[in-house]
Amino acid sequence: MKWSKEQISSFTQVVTGGTPATDKREYWDKGTIPWLNSGDLNQGTVTKPSNFITEEGYKNSSTKLMPPDTVLVALTGSTTGLSAILKIEACANQSVTGILPSNKHYPEFLYYFFKTQRQKIFNATWGGAQPHINQKYVKDYIVPLPPIVDQIRIATILSKAEALIEQCKESIDLIDELLKNTFLKMFGDPITNKKDWQKVPLSSLGSLDRGVSKHRPRNAPELLGGIYPLVQTSEVTNAGLYIRSYTQTYSEVGLKQSKLWKKGTMLITIAANIARTGILTFDACFPDSIVGFISDKKESNNIYVHFLFSFFQDILEKNAPQSAQKNLNLALLRSLIVPKPPLKLQNQFAAIVEKTEVLKAQFQNSLTDLENLYASLSQLAFKGELDLSAVEIDETLLVEDKKQVSTVSMPLDIQKAIEISNKINKQFEGINRITKIPSALIKQLEQWNKLEDQFKHIPKLPEALLQARNNMERIQEAINKAGTTKLPADEETGFNWAVLANRIKERYKNRHFNFEMLHSFIQKDKLVEVIPYYASEELKTNPRLNDTEDLKSFIQTAIQNIEMDEKQQRQTNPFLRLTQSFYNAEKENFTLSLHKEDFKLIKDRTARQRSGIYFSLATEV
Structure with a gap:
């Protein structure tokens, strides 16, 4: 094409x-x-x-x-x-x-x-x-x-591929958060050591020695290109728990001036990115900018020690001697005082980590596949080699007379008027009849009228302002029909139910949420001003919600199979259908699927605090 x-x-x-x-x-x-x-x-x-x-x-x-x-x-x-x-x-x-x-x-x-x-x-x-x-x-x-329709199709494909990549990254981040929280639950914060574990120098948990690279320059050709893996500082920094790859190798000559460390050795960076760790999954050499830790099997598990370092990185960075660049010395590492929980507990944690790493590896493989797919799709798309015929698009994007929007030459007051109009118009998106007018809207209308008076004598107005004026006339007419002009200044701001429902559907597709999570999302997204969150403990004892509170009413009337009185039945939510379930975090009676931001809200809480009523989109929505 x-x-x-x-x-x-x-x-x-x-x-x-x-x-x-x-x-x-x-x-x-x-x-x-x-x-x-x-x-x-x-x-x-x-x-x-x-x-x-x-x-x-x-x-x-x-x-x-x-x-x-x-x-x-x-x-x-x-x-x-x-x-x-x-x-x-x-x-x-x-x-x-x-x-x-x-x-x-x-x-x-x-x-x-x-x-x-x-x-x-x-x-x-x-x-x-x-x-x-x-x-x-x-x-x-x-x-x-290409034609606009093909441009939209290409953007649609790449946007969906990009969204899949982001979801995969979020899943990996959630696994990391889960393991960190599991560590804290089992061992507490190792910096404060509130569980009062025995404190010992790191050297008592295993041996620590620097890598070896005697020859200078280190990248001499005769040292490289053989069969012995050579792990560099950057590969430890980017590895995560396990070091699974390398980019350079030593020859026989290189090996003679170095040392081959066994699989299972934990590597600790002591220069540049300080105190980053990773565990070898193969025998390898490494330079003297890395320290090898071999755990004493009777005293420690190297997986426990790896997670321990994630808490001590800031402290070690701060205390590292500085010359041209910060670096740690072996004596400082060996004398580092760390908590030593029972070995049995360390091993239990390691078993959890190893099982979770299998799942994480699957996500990592999926992420690699998705990134490769995205790169391939991009290359084919912009060369015109992608079959776009089956791509469904939003037809509302195909506006034949779409005018070029040039705000550069518009006076700032006109820009402000258009901005106010757009904000007001967005509030009425999907609304056919106005029954309640928030006080904030009245203020916006007053701002519009004040600005609009300045433009009455301008002979030729920008197209965007003309459209804004038409929108405002339509909204003002609807308000007049409602027979309401103002609310008391302290009356609670109302919801644009249609817009809110669409945002909930976008955010929570295939995910669970509770009132706290929804409230936090609404605040960050600046959809509306809402009343504070009501704790799940209250919801457990009183799951029937207060009809006078907009957010609660909005969710309650969306729940399927809930017992409603006659008034509530007349107010069934036309925009959203939800199911609700009581989640018992201690028994894990079902698997919660949470958005990354929502998980952050509850990750440090007890099982009792995480328990409560959770909602999800009904299948027919």
Whole structure:
């Protein structure tokens, strides 16, 4: 399939940011305009700025306000070529350029394309101390431009593959968290040693000796290229529990000036990344920047010692002697005082870890397969070699008269008016009839009316503002029909039930959650302001929820097979269907599947505290 290839400047605008004077606090203090630096592009999907500037700072700098769906590209330093997609309205500094939305490209398609170009762009940088590219380089960049429908299909495929990769990474992180929490439950915090285990020097748990690499230079050709694995510091740092791979080998000559350590030896880094550990799964050599620990089988289990080091890393880093770079000496390691729980308990923990590592290895293999699949899909997609005919897409994305959104030339007041309109319009998404008007909405309407009065005598308004005006007229008409204009100032803010239901479905597909988790998610996502969480202990004794509290009512009316009175039956939730179960953490009566952020809320709690009512999406939802 042959697609046209065009320079970016031929179909859209490209803008670069600027920085208000940093010595003028009036440009920064109490700022409300999001302002990005190149490091913010590490978010991938940019939803939070690193800073804010004031309107005065905006007017007195060269920065430009960019709309959502702008594709961002970093121009300088180590971030050069890093790309992201903007999902808020924001401006940026001079190290970021923005490719504005147009009717010729789908933003996510361009974002995923630039992700494949990162290394190529970085290799094209110029400059000595600060390698960089410039705005012209981005403007002149040649990109493939298939039909919009194919751009959407490609972005859809890559987005789904990326989501699978993130889910797999989350599962691996959860396993690591589980093992760390199991360690704490069995042994307590080894730094505080509240379980009062016997304290001994590390050397009493096993022998410690430095690796050997006598020859200089260490990378002499005659030392390398043989059959004996050579493990480097970086391979220990990145290994996790077990060291399963290596990139270099020693020859017979190399082996003679080194030492071959047995499988099962725990390696400890003593330079660069200090006190990182990993256990050999093969016989290997290593340099003197690594210490080998061989546990005394009568005193310790090296898996226990490996997890022990994760708690002592900060202490060892702080106490490490520093010359050109920090490093540990053998004497410091040998004299390190550590808790020594009973060997039987150490071995029990090691057995749990080994079983869990099997599951983790499966996830690691799946992650590798998914990353390889993603790379292959990207390569085929942007070459036009991927069959896209069977890819289902959201047809609402296909808007034929999609106008180019250029906010660069719009006055800031117009931008603010459009932003307010969009926020209000989003609250009414999926709502056919208005029965309750939050006080916060009244304030937003007042802001809109005040700003809108300024534009009445402008002969030609931007398309985005005209659309905003139409939205506001529709909403105002609906409010008038409701016969309500204001609520008391202290009345509780209401929910946009349709939007909230959709976010719950996205977040909790194939997962469990309780009220605390939902409340935390809503707060972080800034969906609504809600009342505090009600503990699961209360829910156990009184699972019937209070109808006067919006969040509780919303969930209660979504639960299937719950006994409802006549009033509740009339208010059955039309947007969401849930099932509820009582989870007994002590008996583990079923397997909880939690979102990574939700797991963090309960990971340090007792089994009794983790028990309670949990919800999940009903199968027909």
